[in-house]
Amino acid sequence: MDFNKERFLNFGKFDFTINKSFYYTMSLTTIFGAVGISTVCFMFSWLIYKHDYSDHTDSALYFANKTGTGVLLSIFLSIMLYIFAGCTFHNLRNKQGRITELTLPASNLEKFSWHLCISVLGGPALCFLALLFADLANAILTLVTYPEALHSITAMLFQNLADITPIQLTVLILSYGFLIFTCYVLGNSIKYKYNIVITYIILQILFVILCFFSLSSAYMLEGSGIHYMDSTGNIIIIVTIVTQTILSVLCLWASYRFYTKAQITSRCNK
Numbered sequence: 001m002d003f004n005k006e007r008f009l010n011f012g013k014f015d016f017t018i019n020k021s022f023y024y025t026m027s028l029t030t031i032f033g034a035v036g037i038s039t040v041c042f043m044f045s046w047l048i049y050k051h052d053y054s055d056h057t058d059s060a061l062y063f064a065n066k067t068g069t070g071v072l073l074s075i076f077l078s079i080m081l082y083i084f085a086g087c088t089f090h091n092l093r094n095k096q097g098r099i100t101e102l103t104l105p106a107s108n109l110e111k112f113s114w115h116l117c118i119s120v121l122g123g124p125a126l127c128f129l130a131l132l133f134a135d136l137a138n139a140i141l142t143l144v145t146y147p148e149a150l151h152s153i154t155a156m157l158f159q160n161l162a163d164i165t166p167i168q169l170t171v172l173i174l175s176y177g178f179l180i181f182t183c184y185v186l187g188n189s190i191k192y193k194y195n196i197v198i199t200y201i202i203l204q205i206l207f208v209i210l211c212f213f214s215l216s217s218a219y220m221l222e223g224s225g226i227h228y229m230d231s232t233g234n235i236i237i238i239v240t241i242v243t244q245t246i247l248s249v250l251c252l253w254a255s256y257r258f259y260t261k262a263q264i265t266s267r268c269n270k
Helices: 005-018 020-050 058-084 095-103 106-145 152-165 167-190 194-221 231-260
Strands: none
Touching: 005 020, 005 106, 020 058, 020 095, 020 106, 058 106, 058 152, 058 167, 058 194, 106 152, 106 231, 167 194, 167 231
């Protein structure tokens, strides 16, 4: 495979130059969205606190703000991560963008690697930065109104993740999340417009089918006396992790194959 570091970096500079408005918009949407959620949740919690006169020490301000904000931020940032994945090949959304992308002096591997790095590394980094800004906004509001309830949303989320036992479950969740991420990358490599919605619908259909077979399997295992967290259950978790990892790699491989076959116009992309 032809990969040149200088061409790779030059393509990156070109991408940032012609798509600075896209990256700027995505960054502001993620950061202000997270800060907005943090602020609204705090205001809601504060309104509850003002009407909670029974016990201010363990009031709703602390519990609702700490728990509710963390949950909503996790949902929002997860959605943004999948949106980033669905926009991996955003240059190909229109005909002129495809002409420019296909004629640039860089190999397919270099261009694909750049787009993937932006999604896999840039997306999570931006989401983490947004989480820190949201945490900072929440801390400032808490200090001003109720310092005794000061806490870190970021620390809480990572602590909750670390508290999941056994460790296989944490890896299971992460591998599942990455598999969904790569599915959106694959969807974008096939369809350049409306791919996020289409991929979401397909994944929901597959999820329903998977749930049906999972419940059927769980019922059969329960009937045979095998329980979820015994040794056999742990083996099932490990096999699932390995399977999800293999499927993620296959999705990325298929994405690259579709990317190398990109055309100015095709049946899926007019």
